[in-house]
């Protein structure tokens with residue numbers, strides 16, 4: 149099969165916001181406890197963080213991590229997780245039917261983020277709480293005033309403010325599974341008043357309002373419209389969440405999942421721009437795709453978990469090669485929309501639907517989905533360029549025209565490196581690339597990293613991590629193996 153890829157240096161989509169490569173840690177399952185934090189572990193540092201996990205996360209160059217939920221945040225009292233650990237209460241978490249010990253809270257998490265070198269994206273509880281507690285949390289985190297909450301942070305040993313810039317106004321507030329779920333106008337009013345007060349405390353923050361929990365929701369569309377109409381001036385971003393799965397074992401269809409993501413993004417952009425037009429506003433509300441991934445493998449096993457355990461294994465999907473290819477195409481889709489999607493969070497980061505796994509008291513290991521995320525996050529910074537792909541398409545279920553090859557290119561800030569990310573969805577055929585690079589005279593292919601040659605169902609485990617990317621020799625002729633994830637870099641002589 150032939151695939152013609154055309155790019156031109158002057159066909160710029162947008163500068164990529166680094167936060168597109170964000171991730172997510174929720175107080176859920178073993179993400180925090182025995183994930184990033186395990187005081188008894190042989191690699192634990194002075195605060196109980198696992199250094200083996202820290203090193204892997206650092207290598208991923210994650211710029212921002214959303215915290216502490218997710219569904220968990222909708223019942224969370226942030227004050228339970230600060231101050232002396234022995235005084236912190238154990239509480240029921242109704243989101244996941246577990247017990248939260250509060251050993252880790254905002255103080256510890258922002259310290260972990262500092263050690264990783266990333267920003268915290270903080271979510272506030274708009275399920276069981278509201279504006280009062282949210283604005284107090286902004287004071288606690290970001291102010292240096294001689295006032296109660298700022299002083300409380302200092303008493304807890306943190307003289308300098310945490311300077312948290314990006315804040316989520318609740319989580320999936322239209323979902324019946326959410327503690328304190330809301331009707332569109334109910335949420336809109338609460339979100340707007342909360343954002344207003346949070347920004348009165350610290351005008352430098354940016355806020356993300358909840359979009360509908362997904363395109364499948366009956367509230368989708370109306371929800372976004374109501375929230376934006378009510379809060380256009382206060383809201384900086386609207387959130388999108390989506391998870392993809394292959395429960396029917398239909399690989400060709402599953403590999404087309406990114407077309408569903410693409411449509412979802414386009415629909416939300418359309419709603420944002422309609423409201424902008426209605427309001428005759430100069431401001432553009434952008435998108436925060438702050439939960440996205442493949443999630444379905446662990447659904448059945450999670451139903452068997454007993455209630456009220458501390459940090460039980462939950463949502464521990466074991467990912468295979470086709471999942472990694474889907475994750476690759478989802479990343480390509482986010483890049484294609486870099487003009488409007490400014491924040492993206494791979495949900496999640498450690499143990500819970502995650503690229504990075506840990507054994508309690510044991511090793512850290514990498515899942516198949518680690519590789520596309522790692523390659524794009526480390527190499528996909530700079531400017532996203534329009535990348536036209538002419539290739540055959542196929543049909544699967546309602547997806548009429550899935551291109552066999554999906555690709556995006558990124559030009560580094562200093563223009564020294566052009567990086568192509570590409571997935572070949574064909575089960576059987578190699579794609580021979582015909583590259584038309586306009587404005588890139590003197591650029592030569594110098595590096596190729598691929599995830600190829602595996603059966604789609606192959607997985608890794610703590611004992612066996614044979615699914616991994618490898619360097620492939622690169623020459624003037626570039627081809628993409630069937631069912632492969634590829635990164636090709638071009639540099640100027």
Ligand code: AHR
Nearest residue numbers: 174218219220319320495
């Ligand atoms: O990421 C897992 C869960 O998925 C989050 O808690 C929730 O926001 C979403 O439904």
